[in-house]
Amino acid sequence: MEGRPTVDFYETLFRRRDVRAEFTGEPVDPAVLGRVLAAAHSAPSVGLSQPWDFVVVSDPAIRQRFFEHVQAERAVFASQLEGPQAERFARIKIDGIRESSLGLVVTYDPARGAPAVLGRHAIADTGLYSTCLAIENLWLACTAEGWGLGWVSFYREAFLRDLLGIPAEVRPVAWLCVGPVRALQAVPDLERHGWRHRLPLEAVLHEETWGHHGGLLASGPGGRLGGAIGDGADEARAGGGPLERAEGGGSR
Numbered sequence: 001m002e003g004r005p006t007v008d009f010y011e012t013l014f015r016r017r018d019v020r021a022e023f024t025g026e027p028v029d030p031a032v033l034g035r036v037l038a039a040a041h042s043a044p045s046v047g048l049s050q051p052w053d054f055v056v057v058s059d060p061a062i063r064q065r066f067f068e069h070v071q072a073e074r075a076v077f078a079s080q081l082e083g084p085q086a087e088r089f090a091r092i093k094i095d096g097i098r099e100s101s102l103g104l105v106v107t108y109d110p111a112r113g114a115p116a117v118l119g120r121h122a123i124a125d126t127g128l129y130s131t132c133l134a135i136e137n138l139w140l141a142c143t144a145e146g147w148g149l150g151w152v153s154f155y156r157e158a159f160l161r162d163l164l165g166i167p168a169e170v171r172p173v174a175w176l177c178v179g180p181v182r183a184l185q186a187v188p189d190l191e192r193h194g195w196r197h198r199l200p201l202e203a204v205l206h207e208e209t210w211g212h213h214g215g216l217l218a219s220g221p222g223g224r225l226g227g228a229i230g231d232g233a234d235e236a237r238a239g240g241g242p243l244e245r246a247e248g249g250g251s252r
C-alpha cells in the first residue's frame with residue numbers, strides 16, 4: 001500500500017483531549033459504547049495475553065464514593081505544593097467523575113495467559129504496557145465518536161479494588177470518565193493553566209545515540225523529516241469535524 005497518511009485518523013489523533021469539564025452527562029448510546037469497547041479490546045498485547053478487563057460504572061452512589069476518595073487524594077497532592085504552583089493547582093479540575101455519563105475502570109490481570117506469556121519473560125511491565133494501549137485505543141475511538149475521555153489516577157489501588165470487588169491479584173490501571181461532550185478544548189487543560197507545556201518534538205528526538213539531537217527535523221536540506229510527519233496540531237485545530245472546539249478557558 002502506498003504510504004499516504006489517513007487524514008481522518010490524524011485529525012482524530014490531534015483532536016483527542018483529556019476531558020474534565022466538558023461532559024454533557026447524557027445517557028450513552030449502547031451501540032457507541034460497544035464500538036469503543038471493541039476498539040479497546042482490539043489493542044495489541046504482549047503474547048496476545050489481552051490482560052485487560054473493563055468495568056462499566058454508572059451507579060451514582062459508587063461514583064460519589066470514588067469522587068470523595070479522589071478529593072482526599074487531591075488534598076494529599078496539594079499539600080506537597082507551595083506558592084504559585086499550589087495556586088495554579090487549585091484552579092485545575094482533575095476529574096469528571098460525576099459529570100460524565102459513565103465511569104470505565106480498566107484493570108490489568110498479570111495471570112492471563114501466564115506463565116508462558118510470549119515476550120514478557122524479560123520485561124514484566126509489558127503486560128501493563130498492553131493495558132495502556134487498550135486505553136489509548138479507547139481514547140481515540142471515543143474522540144472519533146464525538147465523545148470525550150478523562151483519565152483519573154488520583155486514587156489508591158486498594159480503595160478502588162475494594163469499591164468494585166476487583167480480585168486481589170488484578171490491578172486497577174485507570175478510572176476513565178467517558179461520554180458525550182459539548183466540545184473538546186483545543187489546548188490541554190494543563191497548558192491552559194500554565195502547569196506544563198508540550199515539549200517540541202526536537203527535544204525528545206535523538207539520532208543514532210542518546211543525546212545527539214541531529215538535524216532530522218530542521219528545515220532545509222539537513223532536515224529529513226520536517227514536513228513529512230509534522231505534529232498536525234495546527235491542521236487539526238483549523239479543521240472541522242463532528243465537534244465544535246471550545247474557546248479559551250472555562251474549566252477549572
Ligand SMILES: Cc1cc2nc3c(=O)[nH]c(=O)nc-3n(C[C@H](O)[C@H](O)[C@H](O)COP(=O)(O)O)c2cc1C
Nearest residue numbers: 016017018020093094095151152153154188189190
Ligand atoms: C497515566 C495518566 C494518568 C492521568 N491522570 C490524570 C488525572 O488523575 N487527572 C487529570 O486531570 N488528568 C490526568 N491525566 C491526563 C493528563 O493530564 C493529560 O493527558 C495531559 O495533561 C495532556 O493533555 P491532553 O491529554 O489533553 O493532550 C492522566 C494521563 C495519563 C496518561
